[in-house]
Amino acid sequence: MLSDLRVLELSAPETMLAGQTLGDLGADVIVVEPPAGAAGRRLEPFVDEVPGLERSLTWHAFNRNKRGMTLDLGSADGRALLADLAERADVVIGAAGPDADPLEIVAVAAERNPRLVRCAIRPFARSGPKSNYASSDLILVAASGSLGMSGDPDRAPIPFPVPQAMLEASGEAVIGVLAALVARERTGEGQQVEISNRLAALLPGFGQAMVIPSGNQEPTRSGGTLSLAGVQIPSTFVCADGYVVVSIAFGPAFGPMTGRLAEWLAEEGTVPAETAAVDWVAFGLGLMTGAAEPEPLRSLVEGVEVLCRRLSKEELAAAARERGLLVAPAMDMADLYRSLQYRERGLWAELEIGTTGRTVEAPARFGHFSDYRIEVRRPAPGLSQHTVELLRDELRLSPTEIQSLYIHGVF
Amino acid sequence: MAAPLDGIKVLDLSWVMVGPVSARYLADLGAEVIKVESTSRIDPLRTLPPFKDAQFGLERSLSYHNLNAGKKSLTLDLKDPRGRKVVLRLARWADVVVESFAPRVLADLGLTFETLQRERADLIMVSTSIAGRTGPYANQTRGVGTNGAALAGASFLIGWPDRTPVGPFGPWTDSVAPRFVVPSILAALRRRQQTGQGLFIDVAQSEAGLQFLAPAALEHATNGTIPQRRGPTSPHRVPHGVFPCRGEDRWVAIDASSDRHWQALRGGVGGALSNARYDTLLGRLRARDEIERLIGEWTADREAVQVEIALQELGVPAHVVCRAADLATDPHLEAAGHLRWFEDPNLGRGAIEGPRFELLATGTVQTRRGPGIGEHTAEVLRDVCGYSEEEISEMTSQGVLK
Numbered sequence: 001m002l003s004d005l006r007v008l009e010l011s012a013p014e015t016m017l018a019g020q021t022l023g024d025l026g027a028d029v030i031v032v033e034p035p036a037g038a039a040g041r042r043l044e045p046f047v048d049e050v051p052g053l054e055r056s057l058t059w060h061a062f063n064r065n066k067r068g069m070t071l072d073l074g075s076a077d078g079r080a081l082l083a084d085l086a087e088r089a090d091v092v093i094g095a096a097g098p099d100a101d102p103l104e105i106v107a108v109a110a111e112r113n114p115r116l117v118r119c120a121i122r123p124f125a126r127s128g129p130k131s132n133y134a135s136s137d138l139i140l141v142a143a144s145g146s147l148g149m150s151g152d153p154d155r156a157p158i159p160f161p162v163p164q165a166m167l168e169a170s171g172e173a174v175i176g177v178l179a180a181l182v183a184r185e186r187t188g189e190g191q192q193v194e195i196s197n198r199l200a201a202l203l204p205g206f207g208q209a210m211v212i213p214s215g216n217q218e219p220t221r222s223g224g225t226l227s228l229a230g231v232q233i234p235s236t237f238v239c240a241d242g243y244v245v246v247s248i249a250f251g252p253a254f255g256p257m258t259g260r261l262a263e264w265l266a267e268e269g270t271v272p273a274e275t276a277a278v279d280w281v282a283f284g285l286g287l288m289t290g291a292a293e294p295e296p297l298r299s300l301v302e303g304v305e306v307l308c309r310r311l312s313k314e315e316l317a318a319a320a321r322e323r324g325l326l327v328a329p330a331m332d333m334a335d336l337y338r339s340l341q342y343r344e345r346g347l348w349a350e351l352e353i354g355t356t357g358r359t360v361e362a363p364a365r366f367g368h369f370s371d372y373r374i375e376v377r378r379p380a381p382g383l384s385q386h387t388v389e390l391l392r393d394e395l396r397l398s399p400t401e402i403q404s405l406y407i408h409g410v411f
Numbered sequence: 412m413a414a415p416l417d418g419i420k421v422l423d424l425s426w427v428m429v430g431p432v433s434a435r436y437l438a439d440l441g442a443e444v445i446k447v448e449s450t451s452r453i454d455p456l457r458t459l460p461p462f463k464d465a466q467f468g469l470e471r472s473l474s475y476h477n478l479n480a481g482k483k484s485l486t487l488d489l490k491d492p493r494g495r496k497v498v499l500r501l502a503r504w505a506d507v508v509v510e511s512f513a514p515r516v517l518a519d520l521g522l523t524f525e526t527l528q529r530e531r532a533d534l535i536m537v538s539t540s541i542a543g544r545t546g547p548y549a550n551q552t553r554g555v556g557t558n559g560a561a562l563a564g565a566s567f568l569i570g571w572p573d574r575t576p577v578g579p580f581g582p583w584t585d586s587v588a589p590r591f592v593v594p595s596i597l598a599a600l601r602r603r604q605q606t607g608q609g610l611f612i613d614v615a616q617s618e619a620g621l622q623f624l625a626p627a628a629l630e631h632a633t634n635g636t637i638p639q640r641r642g643p644t645s646p647h648r649v650p651h652g653v654f655p656c657r658g659e660d661r662w663v664a665i666d667a668s669s670d671r672h673w674q675a676l677r678g679g680v681g682g683a684l685s686n687a688r689y690d691t692l693l694g695r696l697r698a699r700d701e702i703e704r705l706i707g708e709w710t711a712d713r714e715a716v717q718v719e720i721a722l723q724e725l726g727v728p729a730h731v732v733c734r735a736a737d738l739a740t741d742p743h744l745e746a747a748g749h750l751r752w753f754e755d756p757n758l759g760r761g762a763i764e765g766p767r768f769e770l771l772a773t774g775t776v777q778t779r780r781g782p783g784i785g786e787h788t789a790e791v792l793r794d795v796c797g798y799s800e801e802e803i804s805e806m807t808s809q810g811v812l813k
Binding site: 001002004017021025043044045047048049057058060061062124125128129130133134135136138139140141142143144145146147148149150151152153155156157158159160161162164167168171172173174175176178179180181182183185186187189191192193194195196198199200202203204205206207208209210211212213214215216217218219220221223224234235236237238242243244245247249251252253254257288320321322324325326327328329330331332333334335336337340341342344345347351353358360361362363365366367368369370371372 | 412413414415416436440452453455458460461462463464465467473474477524542543544545546547548549551552553554555557558559560561562563564565566567568569570571574575576577578579580581582583585586587589590591592593594595597598599600601602604605608610611612613614615617618619621622623624625626627628629630631632633634637638640641642643647651652653655660662663664666672723726727728729730731732733734735736737738739741742743744745746747749750761762763764767768769770771772773
């Protein structure tokens with residue numbers, strides 16, 4: 001869909017998914033790294049837990065559908081070559097911080113190429129408070145409001161084991177870049193797109209920033225357990241071979257599913273018939289007004305606990321499908337790869353893991369389209385894999401010039 | 412410069428989070444967005460907190476305003492064939508249609524992409540759901556974002572090894588899916604500008620969520636292991652984590668694992684951290700428990716924000732683990748103007764979030780409040796659909812517009 005676009009990505013952890021999403025949608029993406037390799041290549045996990053520049057599974061996860069080159073942007077030649085490439089590009093994406101702003105290098109190109117869309121991802125802001133803050137993924141997740149609400153309340157909050165802030169930034173960057181490209185179709189001009197990583201990371205906080213200004217009290221951490229009329233309602237339950245997430249909710253939209261859950265529990269004998277006879281649609285409102293007693297809710301939760309322990313993830317998932325319940329197994333990665341739903345939808349595609357000679361299935365498709373299919377056209381590039389080809393074919397440098405640049409460490 | 416989506420028309424048939432968030436991005440970019448609601452089928456988002464001044468009310472939910480900022484609301488009874496006719500007329504008007512109905516509802520309503528595309532060949536339509544619109548379980552899988560997190564693998568991965576996993580905060584996949592829905596819509600709009608083609612887009616929340624966990628998937632596929640929950644510790648970095656501060660459930664995040672940051676941290680904190688055994692990363696990894704204890708002792712006496720400021724002055728990555736009150740007074744958020752205030756006839760003054768990106772030349776439109784339920788019904792029927800006053804009165808008395 002974006003096959004007419006040329007994107008230059010100045011690699012940083014925050015840019016990886018942005019470049020890949022554009023590549024997945026068909027753009028010609030070139031990722032530019034320092035000669036010693038991008039920081040993204042040093043992120044765990046590694047193939048067989050043995051690290052190496054071609055062995056980072058995070059690098060492989062977020063850099064397919066790109067060609068890769070190296071350039072020393074600290075050298076005059078490196079900067080000049082980048083500017084030349086940017087003159088011929090539609091988009092440049094880079095991450096800027098208090099120490100460096102790689103996009104300053106392309107400012108020159110922007111003058112020569114007014115159609116260029118330049119996207120800068122910054123940790124907090126270009127200027128003002130925290131603009132010179134030292135940052136990392138953990139720091140941004142902490143600043144986002146979602147970490148402060150995570151984990152069991154009697155212990156420390158728990159971040160994701162996979163860094164998230166860098167992905168949030170990439171998500172916003174793709175939106176900003178594509179919006180600028182839509183504008184460009186009309187105006188003929190590119191522009192600067194600014195992404196605050198911290199603002200991007202606020203989205204999974206689900207509006208925490210609005211709570212106090214709207215006259216509410218600060219919520220306390222609950223570890224996913226809802227407390228209603230003295231009844232503790234966990235969201236995750238132990239089952240025979242793992243865990244299952246069960247949503248117990250009321251009202252017209254979700255109450256009927258709670259009703260069907262109660263019916264099932266009664267059939268299985270883990271709640272009395274009275275529990276199944278409750279009007280679960282009206283129950284929430286009833287609890288709030290005092291018209292309903294909490295006892296059926298307690299019975300329901302206990303009934304869920306007892307039944308889940310008897311059943312496997314697969315049995316619970318099947319019952320959820322057959323009966324229309326808000327029940328989902330807490331799938332592990334093996335479950336995901338076994339899932340018929342993911343498989344038949346075409347989520348997986350073959351991905352070569354760089355120079356290891358291995359090919360695995362990657363969750364390559366974030367969406368399905370009526371007349372377009374995301375394909376793995378290329379695996380993540382090897383370090384400097386396409387530098388020579390790009391210098392020769394794009395910039396028309398001679399073999400002597402290319403060798404000279406290499407000899408002098410420009411790539 | 413005009414806003415990028417100035418003149419683009421969006422019909423938002425979706426509810427709760429993913430669809431509405433996605434449509435709000437389009438509104439922020441200048442599109443005209445009409446949301447179809449019903450008083451007999453209330454958007455659950457209208458019942459989600461925070462409410463203005465903690466008072467429940469279908470027009471008082473800031474969550475609703477936040478995710479529906481700038482849209483118009485039209486009430487229609489979609490079970491009534493006359494209501495469905497209005498939607499068909501709107502679908503003809505719309506460049507983009509967003510929907511998130513439970514499985515089969517769309518077909519029952521006669522509003523599938525195939526049908527709508529006959530009205531408008533260049534239609535761009537988005538279907539968002541937990542498991543997707545195709546596949547053996549598509550028609551049977553229901554869920555909200557917490558179920559999506561379970562199906563995407565996130566719930567399993569977050570928690571303490573000695574306890575039931577706790578999963579991510581909130582309906583997590585609701586916050587991931589829009590990051591893939593919106594780019595798909597924008598790419599389709601751009602293609603349509605060039606070729607006139609429409610597109611049907613099917614995004615499953617579970618599949619979108621998995622994208623943000625792709626390294627864990629590849630770890631399983633390549634190494635044959637099953638990634639497990641491990642608490643807050645990063646096995647490869649010390650110090651890197653959250654440390655307790657003064658007060659109830661107050662924490663600061665510190666990442667001083669690199670050489671440079673470690674030297675700066677211990678230079679500022681001093682004391683037992685100056686021990687030569689901790690000079691090297693290997694030394695720190697081997698003395699992890701001691702170092703974490705020592706830093707925790709130092710932070711426990713201090714306010715989280717004092718630790719953040721002191722360490723940032725030393726150039727060390729650190730930040731309060733923010734809760735609602737921290738975000739409300741955060742100097743960066745204030746300076747960025749992230750909260751946008753508005754006046755609303757039902758709740759008075761309210762604040763919602765602004766966009767998370769800046770387009771320096773074109774900008775985004777001013778953030779406006781979300782609509783009251785059915786607030787724009789008459790206006791939309793008259794000005795967008797072209798119904799006469801008589802037709803509108805008739806529909807009202809027949810109960811179609813509720």
